[in-house]
Amino acid sequence: MANLSANDYLNKYFPQFELALKEKLAQHTSIKTFEAGELMMQPGQYFRSTMLVVDGKVKLYRQGEDGGEFFMYYLEPGNACALSLICATKQETSEVMAKAVEKTTVLAIPIEIMDDLVRNYKTWYYFTLETYRNRFEELLQVIDSVAFKGLDERLLFYLKKQTEKLNTKQLPLTHQEIAADLNSSREVISRLLKKIEQRGDVILHRNAVEWLK
Amino acid sequence: MANLSANDYLNKYFPQFELALKEKLAQHTSIKTFEAGELMMQPGQYFRSTMLVVDGKVKLYRQGEDGGEFFMYYLEPGNACALSLICATKQETSEVMAKAVEKTTVLAIPIEIMDDLVRNYKTWYYFTLETYRNRFEELLQVIDSVAFKGLDERLLFYLKKQTEKLNTKQLPLTHQEIAADLNSSREVISRLLKKIEQRGDVILHRNAVEWLK
DNA sequence: TTGAAGATGTGACAAAAGTCACCAATAAGC
DNA sequence: GCTTATTGGTGACTTTTGTCACATCTTCAA
Numbered sequence: 390m391a392n393l394s395a396n397d398y399l400n401k402y403f404p405q406f407e408l409a410l411k412e413k414l415a416q417h418t419s420i421k422t423f424e425a426g427e428l429m430m431q432p433g434q435y436f437r438s439t440m441l442v443v444d445g446k447v448k449l450y451r452q453g454e455d456g457g458e459f460f461m462y463y464l465e466p467g468n469a470c471a472l473s474l475i476c477a478t479k480q481e482t483s484e485v486m487a488k489a490v491e492k493t494t495v496l497a498i499p500i501e502i503m504d505d506l507v508r509n510y511k512t513w514y515y516f517t518l519e520t521y522r523n524r525f526e527e528l529l530q531v532i533d534s535v536a537f538k539g540l541d542e543r544l545l546f547y548l549k550k551q552t553e554k555l556n557t558k559q560l561p562l563t564h565q566e567i568a569a570d571l572n573s574s575r576e577v578i579s580r581l582l583k584k585i586e587q588r589g590d591v592i593l594h595r596n597a598v599e600w601l602k
Numbered sequence: 603m604a605n606l607s608a609n610d611y612l613n614k615y616f617p618q619f620e621l622a623l624k625e626k627l628a629q630h631t632s633i634k635t636f637e638a639g640e641l642m643m644q645p646g647q648y649f650r651s652t653m654l655v656v657d658g659k660v661k662l663y664r665q666g667e668d669g670g671e672f673f674m675y676y677l678e679p680g681n682a683c684a685l686s687l688i689c690a691t692k693q694e695t696s697e698v699m700a701k702a703v704e705k706t707t708v709l710a711i712p713i714e715i716m717d718d719l720v721r722n723y724k725t726w727y728y729f730t731l732e733t734y735r736n737r738f739e740e741l742l743q744v745i746d747s748v749a750f751k752g753l754d755e756r757l758l759f760y761l762k763k764q765t766e767k768l769n770t771k772q773l774p775l776t777h778q779e780i781a782a783d784l785n786s787s788r789e790v791i792s793r794l795l796k797k798i799e800q801r802g803d804v805i806l807h808r809n810a811v812e813w814l815k
Numbered sequence: 816t817t818g819a820a821g822a823t824g825t826g827a828c829a830a831a832a833g834t835c836a837c838c839a840a841t842a843a844g845c
Numbered sequence: 846g847c848t849t850a851t852t853g854g855t856g857a858c859t860t861t862t863g864t865c866a867c868a869t870c871t872t873c874a875a
Contacts, residue, residue, distance in 0.1 A: 451742065453750035461745070475735050484742060507727070514720065514727060521734040522688045528741045529664065529697060532674075535748050536785055537666035540862070563822065572749055574863055579823060595822065595871065753832070776852065787833055792853060808841065808852065 395420055395496055398443040402467040403516075410510040418496040423489040430473065430487035438497040439473045442466055445493025446554075450486050450570070460547070460570035461485070462527045463554045471524040474517055543571055544581050548591065548600055558600045567598075608633060608709055611656040615680040616729075623723040631709040636702040643686065643700035651710040652686045655679055658706025659767075663699050663783070673760070673783035674698070675740045676767045684737040687730055756784060757794050761804065761813055771813045780811075 396415045399406060406414070423429050423445070430436075432452060447464040449472070464470060464487075472485050498506070506513040534543045547570065551560050568578040582598065585591050592599040609628045612619060619627070636642050636658070643649075645665060660677040662685070677683060677700075685698050711719070719726040747756045760783065764773050781791040795811065798804050805812040 451745060451749065453746065455750065457750055459745070459749040471738065475738065484739075507731075508724065511721065518720075518730065518734075521731075521738065525684065525688065525734065525738060525741070526697075528738070528745065532672070532741065532745060532748070533664060533666065535745070536664065536672040537668065537670055539860095565822075575823085576825085576864080577862060580825085583824085593823090778852075788853080789834080789855085790832060793855085796854080806853085 393443075398441075398494075398496060402443050403441070405512055405516070407510060407512045410506070410513055413502070413506070413510070414496065414498065417502050418498050421495050421497050423493045423495070425489055425491050425493075427489045427493075428486065429489055429493075429495075430470070430485065432484055432486065436473055436500065438499050439469065439503065440495040440497055441469050443494050443496055445489055445491040447493055448488050448490045450488070451484075452486050453572070457572045458486075458569045459572045461531055462524070463490070465554070468523075469516070469520050471520050474520065540571065540573055540577065541581050541584070544578065545585070545590075547571060548598065549602075552600045559594075560598045560600060561596065562598055563596055606656075611707075611709060615656050616654070618725055618729070620723060620725045623719070623726055626715070626719070626723070627709065627711065630715050631711050634708050634710050636706045636708070638702060638704050638706075640702045640706075641699065642702055642706070642708075643683070643698065645697055645699065649686055649713065651712050652682065652716065653708040653710055654682050656707050656709055658702055658704040660706055661701050661703045663701075664697075665699050666785070670785045671699075671782045672785045674744055675737070676703070678767070681736075682729070682733050684733050687733065753784065753786060753790065754794050754797070757791065758798070758803075760784060761811065762815075765813045772807075773811045773813060774809060775811055776809055 393401075394415070395418050396411065398420075399411045399414055403411070418441075420443075421440075429440070429447060442464045443466050445466070447470070449461045449464060449470070451459040451461060453459065470487065472487075507517070534546045538546070544567070547567065548560065551562070552558055555561075564578045564582065565575045567582075568575045571578070582591065582593055586593050590601055592601065606614075607628070608631050609624065611633075612624045612627055616624070631654075634653075642653070642660060655677045656679050658679075660683070662674045662677060662683070664672045664674060666672065683700065685700075720730070747759045751759070757780070760780065761773065764775070765771055768774075777791045777795065778788045780795075781788045784791070795804065795806055799806050803814055805814065
């Protein structure tokens with residue numbers, strides 16, 4: 390993607406923002422990019438800005454004390470990180486990990502203007518509410534799958550979600566990565582995938598899983 | 603508790619609301635009460651109002667397709683149901699269960715005035731944001747415990763949370779109820795409780811667990 | 816081409832959790 | 846008192862998941 394200005398990004402991915410808000414943001418935000426694989430946020434880190442994703446893809450996951458991971462959801466262009474809204478506003482440390490899975494571009498909004506945004510721009514207010522709502526609902530789904538389902542069903546749910554979000558049926562995932570996302574172990578995932586393959590729902594390739602449904 | 607007016611409740615539990623907001627709410631809300639054990643909200647139900655809890659205690663939990671339960675958190679006086687904010691605003695059906703665990707009183711805010719509240723009363727806006735934030739953080743904790751911890755640790759976490767919220771070390775819970783909240787089975791909970799008792803962290807009574815830490 | 820690293824497959828076993836059957840203790844109602 | 850429902854205890858067993866050890870296979874770089 391060619392070099393777009395903050396204004397270009399805002400018009401493209403945040404058309405619902407009122408004009409004055411877009412102008413305000415264009416003045417005060419800086420554009421930051423992260424390389425694929427780069428960590429954008431980690432527990433214990435303080436924030437001086439909230440981030441609006443305008444290009445790429447960000448993976449949000451929780452990290453356990455033992456170092457285990459647990460995938461929550463992806464952020465895409467047009468999304469904001471609900472957690473960074475929380476953390477920036479409350480000046481608390483983040484409790485989740487955010488990692489760029491592709492080269493990712495964000496608009497960084499300094500916390501100093503957050504209060505102004507919230508008070509004076511209705512569309513910003515609606516946007517933050519909508520962000521909370523959406524993330525909340527995603528978290529509820531995550532809780533469901535982990536509370537009520539066995540690993541086999543969770544794996545199916547995970548693969549389905551990946552095909553939707555990555556927008557391809559050839560999922561570029563190793564068994565090891567899947568295991569990490571589900572906080573399980575590679576061997577177990579390998580076996581479950583094999584079962585699913587025998588049922589005819591996927592085909593296993595090296596470094597990839599092909600979703601057939 | 604004697605018969606309080608909406609205004610009394612607002613002053614007591616929502617002192618942070620600006621005066622005009624309290625007046626507005628006093629005019630437009632109705633007081634509803636629920637008996638102990640009464641279901642206040644269930645999946646598939648539409649809402650015509652958002653609820654502010656002003657007395658009693660409400661248990662929020664998720665229900666699986668198989669009928670299993672999964673405890674999320676309690677709402678207490680001064681809290682609002684984040685989900686009812688979502689559902690009322692988006693006119694979507696609820697996806698969680700809410701049950702009064704004690705006789706509970708709420709102020710019901712008709713959705714018709716929600717937009718007005720959001721637009722014109724700053725303290726309402728802050729309140730809704732704060733509500734989302736708090737529930738979000740509670741959900742993250744729930745996810746952690748279920749993603750990274752074994753049943754034994756989850757049980758400890760659960761008991762601890764109960765002592766905090768119920769504000770007593772004599773938890774009036776049967777093993778069956780605990781098992782339901784954790785979406786496990788009574789026998790397993792009984793055994794784990796026994797272990798914890800042997801470690802000296804609790805004493806088991808009939809219909810109650812005494813938390814010693 | 817060869818060696819190293821990473822990805823996957825698999826058997827054997829261990830640990831955690833759920834299920835079933837049944838018993839004992841307690842409380843509540845008649 | 847007696848009966849019955851609820852609560853809790855326990856052994857035996859199964860299923861699910863995790864762990865360990867090791868074998869293949871592929872890719873890539875030296």
